[in-house]
Amino acid sequence: MNLFAEIKTVVLEAVARLAAEGVLPGEPATSEIMAGITVEPPRDASHGDMATNAAMVLARPAGVRPRDLAEKLAPLLEADDRIAEVTVAGPGFINLRLAPALWHGVIGAVLAEGADFGRSKMGAGQRVNIEFVSANPTGPLHVGHTRGAVFGDALASLLDFAGYRVSREYYINDGGAQVDVLARSAFERYREAHGLNPEIAEGLYPGDYLVPVGEALKAEFGDTLLDQPEDAWLEKVRDFATAMMMDLIRADLKALGVVMDVFYSEKSLYGSGRIEATLADLEARGLIYQGVLEPPKGRLPEDWEPRPQTLFKSTEYGDDVDRPIRKADGAWTYFAPDIAYHKDKIDRGFDLLIDVWGADHGGYVKRMKAVVAALSDNRVPLDIKLCQLVKLYKDGEPFKMSKRAGVFVTLREVVDEVGADVTRFVMLTRKNDAPLDFDFVKVLEQSRDNPVWYVQYAHARIRSLMLRAGEAGLETGDSTLASAALAGLIDDAELGLMRKLAEFPRLVETAATHHEPHRVAFYLYDLASEFHSWWNRGQDQPALRMIRDDDPGLSRARLALARAVQVVISAGLGILGVTPINEMK
RNA sequence: GGCCCCGUAGCUCAGCAGGAUAGAGCGGCCGCCUCCUAAGCGGCAGGUCACAGGUUCGAAUCCUGUCGGGGUCGCCA
Numbered sequence: 001m002n003l004f005a006e007i008k009t010v011v012l013e014a015v016a017r018l019a020a021e022g023v024l025p026g027e028p029a030t031s032e033i034m035a036g037i038t039v040e041p042p043r044d045a046s047h048g049d050m051a052t053n054a055a056m057v058l059a060r061p062a063g064v065r066p067r068d069l070a071e072k073l074a075p076l077l078e079a080d081d082r083i084a085e086v087t088v089a090g091p092g093f094i095n096l097r098l099a100p101a102l103w104h105g106v107i108g109a110v111l112a113e114g115a116d117f118g119r120s121k122m123g124a125g126q127r128v129n130i131e132f133v134s135a136n137p138t139g140p141l142h143v144g145h146t147r148g149a150v151f152g153d154a155l156a157s158l159l160d161f162a163g164y165r166v167s168r169e170y171y172i173n174d175g176g177a178q179v180d181v182l183a184r185s186a187f188e189r190y191r192e193a194h195g196l197n198p199e200i201a202e203g204l205y206p207g208d209y210l211v212p213v214g215e216a217l218k219a220e221f222g223d224t225l226l227d228q229p230e231d232a233w234l235e236k237v238r239d240f241a242t243a244m245m246m247d248l249i250r251a252d253l254k255a256l257g258v259v260m261d262v263f264y265s266e267k268s269l270y271g272s273g274r275i276e277a278t279l280a281d282l283e284a285r286g287l288i289y290q291g292v293l294e295p296p297k298g299r300l301p302e303d304w305e306p307r308p309q310t311l312f313k314s315t316e317y318g319d320d321v322d323r324p325i326r327k328a329d330g331a332w333t334y335f336a337p338d339i340a341y342h343k344d345k346i347d348r349g350f351d352l353l354i355d356v357w358g359a360d361h362g363g364y365v366k367r368m369k370a371v372v373a374a375l376s377d378n379r380v381p382l383d384i385k386l387c388q389l390v391k392l393y394k395d396g397e398p399f400k401m402s403k404r405a406g407v408f409v410t411l412r413e414v415v416d417e418v419g420a421d422v423t424r425f426v427m428l429t430r431k432n433d434a435p436l437d438f439d440f441v442k443v444l445e446q447s448r449d450n451p452v453w454y455v456q457y458a459h460a461r462i463r464s465l466m467l468r469a470g471e472a473g474l475e476t477g478d479s480t481l482a483s484a485a486l487a488g489l490i491d492d493a494e495l496g497l498m499r500k501l502a503e504f505p506r507l508v509e510t511a512a513t514h515h516e517p518h519r520v521a522f523y524l525y526d527l528a529s530e531f532h533s534w535w536n537r538g539q540d541q542p543a544l545r546m547i548r549d550d551d552p553g554l555s556r557a558r559l560a561l562a563r564a565v566q567v568v569i570s571a572g573l574g575i576l577g578v579t580p581i582n583e584m585k
Numbered sequence: 586g587g588c589c590c591c592g593u594a595g596c597u598c599a600g601c602a603g604g605a606u607a608g609a610g611c612g613g614c615c616g617c618c619u620c621c622u623a624a625g626c627g628g629c630a631g632g633u634c635a636c637a638g639g640u641u642c643g644a645a646u647c648c649u650g651u652c653g654g655g656g657u658c659g660c661c662a
Contacts, residue, residue: 036602043605053604056642066642090605091642136662173662266662296658297586309659320588320658327660334662362589363657386590388656430598433590435655437597446624449597449610453624461622468621503601510601522599522609529609536626540617547621584624 002120002505003106004050007096008039010083011052014076023072024062033061041503048087048095049103049499056092066092103498104486110501110564111482115571118505122512123164129345130156132356133253133260134171137245138182140209141252141411143390144358147436149411150427150577151387152356153258154517157575162512167350168261171341174242175266176334181205182245183238187225189214190237194223209248213241252411257420257577264344269337278340278375279325287313287374293321312339317370335364339371346376353382354515359433362386383515388435390427395441418443421578425452428521428576446584451525455569456581458528461535462566463582469547469559481563484556491544493534494561500527504568508575517576524572531565 012034018024037058042051055070062069070088077096078086085097110117132152135145156166173179185205188198193214200206217225217240225233246263253260269275282288292306311322312335325336345353353372357364365384372382392399392409399409414423417440426443429451430436446453466476475481489495504523511519538545546558570580 038602038604040601040604043600043607047605051604056604059642093605134662176662178662293659304659307659311659324659329660331660333660338662359590359656361657361662364662365589386656388590434598435591447611448625451610454610457622457624461625465621472621507601513602518599519601523601525599526609532625533627535621536617536623539620539623539626542620545621584622 002509003098003102003502004039004041004506007050007082007098008037008052010077010080011037011039011054011073011094014073015054015058017076018069018072024058024069025064033057041499042093042095045496045499047089047093048085049098050096052094052096053092055088055094059092070094100487100490100495103495103502104489106498106502107486107489107560107564108482110567111478111560114478114567115574117568117571118508119161119163120505120509120512121163122509123159123162126164126351127349128156128159128164128166128352128354129169129348129350130159130166130354130356131169131171131345133249133258134173135249136173136178137242137249138178138205139207139245140248142408143392143411143414143438144387146256146411146414146423147390147427148356148358148387149253149256149258150424151385151432151517153256154424154428154520154576155354155356155385155515157577158508158512158517158520159515161575162508164352164512168259169345170260170263172242172246172263172265172267173334175270175337179238179242180234182241183234184230186210186213186217186241187233187237190217190221190225193218194226210241213244216240216244255412255415255420256423264341266337266341269340269344274344275332275336275340278343279336281343282312282339282371282374285374287316288325289313291322293324312367312371314367314370317373319366319370323367335367338368339375342368342372342382343375346372346380350380353380355382355384357384357386359386359388385432385515387432388430390436390438393437393439393442395439399440414438414440421581422452424576425455425521425573425578428518431516431518451521452578454532455524455528455573457584458531459566459569459573459580460582460584462531462562462569465546465562466559469555472547472549472555474547474552474555474559476559476563478563481556481560484560485553486557486560488554488557489561491537493530493537493544494558497527497530497534497561497565500530501564501568504572520572520575524569524576527565527569527572531562 037052037054039050039052042048055073056066059066059069067088070092073094074086074088077083077094082099082102083096084099087095089095130152133145133149135141141149153168156168160166181204185200188200188204189210192198192211217237220240225237279288289311290308291311292308293311295304307328309324310326312325314323315321323335325333327333342353355368368384369382372380422443426438427436442450443452448454469476507519507523511517546555546562548555573580
């Protein structure tokens with residue numbers, strides 16, 4: 001149920017009737033113009049429950065004045081039972097006040113639909129591939145990855161809720177030089193496991209998370225690799241260590257509540273002919289050539305020298321320069337397998353691709369979009385969401401990470417310290433492209449400026465309320481509450497809360513179209529705020545208390561509203577992957 | 586220098602598909618617990634939405650330019 005969509009159809013029908021009666025002269029409104037018609041909550045609640053800009057949008061093509069058109073639309077709208085009052089305001093807004101019963105109906109819808117309230121068919125079953133995390137398999141996930149993991153996972157849930165068929169995917173960078181470095185690093189730990197002194201040379205991974213890998217290598221291979229030249233052991237050790245790192249990463253993700261549908265190996269592309277075939281495809285379109293790039297503008301790198309190389313003509317699709325796909329030594333750049341990988345996603349039939357990257361990869365957005373546009377003949381959109389840095393604090397003090405010493409704050413440490421639910425919610429309290437401050441102390445604080453706690457508190461309060469109601473002899477089952485007579489809910493706080501609940505389905509759709517799960521978190525904060533406010537009105541005015549010993553009917557109505565709030569909080573948290581709590585500790 | 590992101594209250598940030606008098610939290614000041622969780626609520630103060638143009642009936646929102654902050658810039662991923 002989406003009340004805004006429902007009322008919008010009323011508006012559109014009224015417009016159609018005017019058109020049929022010839023009241024809309026001039027050119028017939030195009031579908032583009034019609035799409036500009038909105039039905040929204042007005043910014044100022046005193047204007048009414050909903051406002052539509054229909055008259056202002058249609059006035060120009062019709063060649064009439066907005067207010068005149070609004071005056072003609074008004075009586076048609078007022079004729080509908082669901083609309084109690086229509087006023088024309090400002091430059092031509094039509095403000096609608098809905099019949100209270102309509103708001104009351106929201107409560108019924110929430111209680112009937114439960115966790116599915118707000119679920120949308122917007123996506124129409126389109127298939128979406130969301131690739132996220134995709135960290136190099138060379139060590140445990142750290143905080144930066146955590147943000148991407150939470151964002152991608154919540155976005156996936158959001159799109160699923162909005163009616164898309166979603167696949168969560170992780171691209172394993174197991175084909176490049178970094179996994180050879182991993183192998184060499186692990187080999188030193190293998191030597192260490194045999195009682196030898198490891199030589200962690202500059203450029204190797206020093207972290208002691210490789211110590212168990214060394215032990216495991218010893219268990220697997222005994223001492224058979226010890227005196228062998230690198231050629232003999234590199235591949236074995238690399239595959240072994242990569243597999244162990246992926247186990248580690250999978251476990252880290254699981255601790256955060258993230259489960260991937262697909263792990264896609266970069267290495268699997270090598271030797272399969274897929275890279276060559278994809279590049280041949282591009283070549284057939286005239287998009288691959290040998291050429292010499294202009295040096296970058298401005299400050300020239302020290303070792304710059306013009307060099308002919310194999311280039312992809314990404315400028316054909318909006319990039320700034322063409323991009324190399326082979327290194328000087330003839331090996332592929334990382335871009336080449338990435339092209340093949342995205343081609344594979346297109347071939348698997350997805351209608352929409354989403355990549356979630358760290359902001360430091362921003363320079364690669366254009367070339368990736370260019371290649372997907374080229375390979376899909378502009379049919380498959382690719383949206384790339386960049387996640388900004390996470391800055392760590394401990395009670396206001398910046399928390400330094402030293403990557404060189406292999407000391408960095410891992411996903412696991414964050415989750416162990418504050419829990420997966422808190423981690424997830426906090427990671428979504430900023431837009432993805434804004435930097436995020438994460439304070440280990442403040443995220444656990446129990447105060448209003450900690451949104452996680454504040455939202456959870458509302459949920460727990462309602463739980464507590466239901467227990468109280470039960471003790472007072474009131475039935476609190478959903479079916480009982482769903483049949484409550486709601487006409488007594490007329491206080492501003494109550495109507496406001498119902499309006500807020502009615503916004504949820506619409507919010508889900510906007511958040512989904514923008515690929516912005518943080519909007520759900522902000523909505524929940526607002527909803528919680530309105531609930532706390534309502535609660536406290538009962539503190540000030542006993543007549544507004546939710547449990548009224550003298551009026552079981554009204555109590556039931558208010559409990560139904562409270563329960564509906566709880567259900568929507570729970571549904572919203574569900575999208576974010578956060579478990580609602582029932583009791584504050 | 587090129588490209589990308591950002592610039593909204595003292596601070597941290599929202600701003601819904603361009604809509605009416607721009608919002609919240611923190612900090613400051615003033616109130617509310619014999620009462621369902623005061624871990625909360627209400628109120629007051631605080632803004633040239635970086636700046637200048639443009640499109641529009643209407644711009645914090647879209648376009649161009651300037652300034653400021655961050656990221657990134659062939660053979661790392």
